[in-house]
Structure formats: structure tokens, C-alpha cells
Amino acid sequence: MAEQTTPGHEPYYVPERSKLAIMAALGLFLSVFGAATFINSNSGKFSDAGGGGWLLTIGIAVFIAVLFSWFRTTIIENRAGMNSAQVRRSYVLGMQWFIFSEVMFFAVFFGSLYYVRVHVGPWLSGAGEKGVTTLLWSGFNFEWPLMQTPQEAVGGVANQMMANNGVFTGPERNLAFPGFKEMFAWLPLWNTVILLSSSFTVHVAHHALKADQRKKFTTWLLITVALGFIFVALQAVEYYEAYHHYGLKLSSGIYGTTFFMLTGFHGVHVIIGATMLLVQLLRTFKGHFTAEDHFGFEAASWYWHFVDVVWVGLFLFVYIL
């Protein structure tokens, strides 16, 4: 850089003008406008204009292209030596606080699960001073997992004050802990084993990279990515089972709601995390990382550990307790 520098100070790299940001904003806008149009015209609730699907597809394509180009630019800059230690610290902070925001996002859904199970459920079945709700949902008994919704307890939609709320039919079976005897035929247990191992394998890979053992690093990273996608596949099997054999759906009342929203958002994050790690694996094949400089991998592995910790919470509060 042709900047005047005081001795001992490395200039902070401020990138040139860039089209990335405005294109990313455009891609995001097209995606969400498309998604809203598409959802409105397809959910059967409102009839609305068509074309949403196309807009959504184009938006996502633009967005992915921009992200690809953006990460590419950052990687090129880093490899060209433009990133001083201070610039790298900015990236580290960015990733850390991004993960914190994700933690808060999951916290909302865990918090809602807590509120529903500890407070709302008992109140709906008449506990405390909430006598009014007993009048509304007489005959409703709260249990968790919720197998019979308040709506069913009072005889279905016909007896319901607000029929346009929706129809909520409880599941026939749930996915809660089946007891120690049948535990080994219980998919969530295996999913837990897989995800916890993957956190371990990525840790081993990280250590191998720091020791500059390339072969070991790629092997363990490959195993991690594989475990990640196996987890996703098993979750898909679980969802299939739930929908087709358990009668457990998004519309199965609050149990199905919290079950699918928590595991679903977690699953999406596993897909994102596994994709991040996969990209890092491909980058290794191109020889991108050194034992000292491998923040791309490190960030992805932090994300992976985060996804793993969320799963531990899920396993505990959604499946076992």
C-alpha cells in the first residue's frame, strides 16, 4: 500500500468499492419478496398473485452467486496477504458475534417450549387461578408430549369459538424417550451419537491441521462432513416416519409445533454447517490452509460445535425430558 505508515503500524485493509453488497441486498430482497408471494398464493389461506416461485428462485440464485463471489473475494484478499492481524481479528469477532446471534435465535424457541410446557399447558387444563380457561377447554388434560389438543378435548372444531384458528389433531405416537429397554431402536439416540462424534472428529482435524499433518486433517474433516450429512439423512427418515407412521405433523398441536420447529431449524443449521465444512474440505484440496492461518476452517468448526451444543439441548428438552 502506498500509504504513509508509522513504524510498527500495519495499515488496516479497507476494501475498494464493491458491487457485492448492493447485489446481496438485491438477492435478499428478491428472495423474500418471492417467498412471500409464493407462500401467500400456495398456502391455501389467501389467494394472491402468481410468479412468486420464479422470483424466489431468481432471488436465491442471485444471493448464492453473490455469496460465492463474496467469499471468493475475501479468500483471494487473504491469500494475497492483504489481511493484517488486525483485519483477521475483525473477521474472528464477526464470526463470534454471528454465532451469538444464532444462539439467541434458538433461545427463543427453547424459551417458548419452556413457557408452553411449564406454564401454558397446566393453565389450559385448569391449574392456578385461570378458571376461565377451564371453561373454554373443559375436559382437556395436559400431558407432555401433548397427544390430545385442547381442540380435540372439547370435541373438535365444531365446538370451537374460533374455527378459523385451524385444525389441530394430536399425534398417534410421539418421539419421546421410549425407556431404556427400547432405547437402541430409537433413532434420536443414534443421531446424538453421530453428532457428538462429529464434534469430536472436527476437533481432531483441527489439531492435525495445527500440527501440519495434512493427510490426517483431510481424513478427519472428511469423516466429519460425512457424519454431518448422515445426520441430516437420518433426520429426514425420522421426519418421514413422524409424518407417515406417527401422525406427528406441524399441525399436531404444540408438541408437533415445537418438535418440528426446533429440530427443523437445527437441521437447517446442520446443513449449513456441513456445507461450510465441505467447502473448507474442498479448499484444503486446493492447498488453502497453513498450520497458522486457517480461519475459514476454524470459523466453520466453531459453527459446527455450536450446532452440536444446540443438539444436546434438543436431545434433552425435546426428546428426553
Add this chain to the structure above:
Amino acid sequence: MDAHAHHGPAKGLTRWLFTTNHKDIGTMYMWFSFAMFILGGAFAMIIRAELFQPGLQMVNPEFFNQMLTLHGLVMVFGAIMPAFVGLANYMIPMMIGAPDMALPRMNNWSFWILPFAFAMLVSTLFMEGGSPNFGWTFYAPLSTTYAPPSVTFFIFSIHIMGMSSIMGAINIIATVINMRAPGMTYMKMPMFVWTWLITAFLLVAVMPVLAGAVTMMLMDIHFGTSFFSAAGGGDPVLFQHVFWFFGHPEVYIVILPAFGVVSQIIPTFARKPLFGYDSMVYATASIAFLSFLVWAHHMFTVGMPIAGELFFMYATLLIAVPTGVKVFNWVTTMFRGSMTFETPMLFCIGFIILFTIGGFTGVMLAIAPADFQYHDSYFVVAHFHYVMVAGAVFSMTAAIYYWLPKWTGKMYDETLGKTQFWIAFIGFNLAFFPQHFLGLAGMPRRIPDYALQFTNFNMLSSIGAFIYGGAQVLLGFNVIRTIVAGKPVNDPKVWDGAQGLEWTLPTPAPYHTFTTPPEVK
């Protein structure tokens, strides 16, 4: 990277579209915010025009509801928040001796999401069934079971606004933690930087919660979930808990940067250092911490168990303590200072007086048994306009006048500035003070029509609102006039009592500043 990094900005529109410069981005944020302020103000004028007299004369109730919803959303998310984010973008690097924000490209992304998000939100006005009509707090089931189709667009616009805020906040945190000049320790940072660091933390913590709330709405409306339906075992009150877990920290997100601005300006015109700097930092941190523990004071009448009512009441009352520390410090800073009353100072003094009134009504509302009376009345409307408008907007106006010479190299017209202050001050109080009485007398909020005995105060309020609106046009005029024809200023310090790194830079501040960090002693 090379020589032309030293040049001025690029020519033409692409300067703004592709920029990575914190001053450009800060400028865009502030102009965008001003545009939204005028738009949200126009919505408010429709509301006040309708309420000038009892009965329905201008708009139908459905449209009235859309206006008050959009007024709230546009003002909170489009006007006030981006104004302070813009100010942070412009000033924080200059205040801590950094060359730019830590992540400049992402900075531009955070900004450019906003015009798209608000275009999408406002476009709902032209959709079938009209725009969202459930109030800016969008309580379920009004916003789920009974919502117009445009609610889906509203949900997604909130999603991307939230992304913008989170990225903006992460950028500010990274900048403050990582980009301070050598010697600029945390406890030497200007108060504005401190308040923004804490605000950014609040943003990263609660914007995802808001995203969660609107996601649950989306799922309930379109995908059959029952988060907010008791029929499926959920609870509409769950929405209020989630929303206010975001919403209460949100009001501090709005007001803490305003505190920061006031803490910069008062020492300048009192010609004394800020009294109790350390206690100011701790008070800000305490307010932020407490803001996570008080959300249900918005829900006293919802039927919480008595233990909940008491906890949230006492926790809320506790916030008066650090807030009192702040007001005490500002007043003590002025005590025996060599005060002058330029426009920024007038707005700051106006801020202290009116914000304190808003704070006191806040304490009244925090007392659960009393709140049963005030809840959902015009008293609440008066309270939050005293803190949002006389708090956040007054302080932002002060900030504009205070730093405008540094930004443009030109001095605004002092007479015009002072005139604007007095018009705004009188208009504001005329608009909102009578609303306290209306609320105490029992006029509910969010209605297009009212009982006859409320007529006089409503008329006064509407007249005041239009006067206040006029004052904002004057602000826009004064700023543009300064840019076009202001008297040039070349003194780096502009104000003789000003302290801080930004005043060591040339006036107007060059396009790139502190490419080499200054040494802070």
C-alpha cells in the same frame, strides 16, 4: 489499494451504490432515516387529522389502523434506528481513531437492505386487503388469525430489517473492540462510543428474538402450527412474551445512543468535562442488563400470576436508578459551567427536561396496580412519545446540528436552528402533553373516534402535531441550506469547548481519516 485510496469519492451514483466508506454509508443511513421520518410523519399527520374532531371524517377505521401500524413500524425501524446507526457509522471511526468500520463491505450491505425492506413494507399499502393493521406490536391473534394477506410481506420485511440490524451491530462491536487507536482504552472512549457498544450488544441479542417471533407468526398463519393458538395447546400470550423480550431491550436500543449524543454535547457547551464518566458507563451497562428482565411490564393486564407482576414491577422500578444517575450527571455537568445555548445545546436541554418527564411517567406505568388504569390508554402514547420523540429524535437533531459543520465544512444558520428548536419544543409539548390527561381520563389508544369530552385536548394535540411536523420540514430546509449555502468553517474544532479525536481532524472531515491511527494519551 494504492494511490487512489487517497483520492476523494468516486463520481456519480455508483459512489453510493458500491461504497465501502463509513462516511458515505453513514450519510446514506441518515438521509434514508430522514426520508422515513417524513413518511412516518405523514402517516402521523393523517392520524392526528382524523382525531382533530370526534366522529369519522377523513379516513375509515381500517385505513386508520393501517396508518397507526405503519407509523409505528416506519418510525421505530426506519427512522430512529437507522438514524443512530448512521451516526455511529460516521462518528465511531472518527472518535476512536480508526480508518473505517471493521467490515466495510458488510457495512454497505447492512445499509442497502433497508431501502428494499421498507419498499416492501410500504408496498403493502397497495396490496389487496391493505397493509398490516394490527399495530406496531403486532399482537397475535390480530396479526395471525385476523391478519390481512400482506402480513406475509410484513413478516419477511421484518426478517431482512433484522438481518441488517444484526450485521450493523456486529460491525460496530468489531470496530469498537478491534479498531481503537493505540492508547484509546475502554475507559477513555467517548460516551457515544460506549453507549453504542452496549446498544450493539443489545441488538445482536434481541433482533434474533424478533426474527423468532415473526417466524412463529409465519408458521402459524401458513403452516398449521399452534404457537399462538390455545386450541392446539399454544398461547397468544406467548407472542407477547416473545415480542416484549425483544421489545423492551429495543426501546433501550433506541434511547442509549441518544444518551451518548447528549453526553457528548453537554460538556462542549458547558465547557466542562462530563461529570461522572465512570458512573455513566456503569449506568449504561446496568440499564442494558436490566432491560432483559423487565419485558412483562408491558403485559401487566394480561393475567400473569401475582409473583410475575411483582417481579416485573420491582425490576422495572430498579431501572429508574441508573437512569437517574444519568440525568443527575448531565445536570451536574452543566452546574457552574460556562454555558452557551447554541442549537445543539438547546435540543439537549430540551431532551433532559422532556426525557425526564417521560421517565417519570414510565415509573408511574411501572407500578402494576396503577398500570391497570393506564394500560392501553393515551397515557401510554404520551409516555412513549416523550421518550421516543423528545428523547431519541431531539437528541438526533442535536447531533445533526452539532456535527454538521464537521461533516460539511459549513455552519448552519443559528437563528433558523434556534427557531426550529422552539417550534419543535412547543409543538411537541402541545401535541403530547394533553395526551397524558386524555389517557388518565380514559381515552383508549388506537381508535379513530372518541367520546365528546375528549375533543378539546385532541384538538390541541392535533394542532401541536402539525406544528411539530412543520419544525421537521424546517430542519430539512436548514440542513440542505447549510450544504448549499452555509458559511464555510475551517477551524478543526468548530466549537471551542469540543473535546475528542473527531475535532482534531480538518473541517470538513476528509474522505479518508485516520489511515494512520493517532496516538491517544
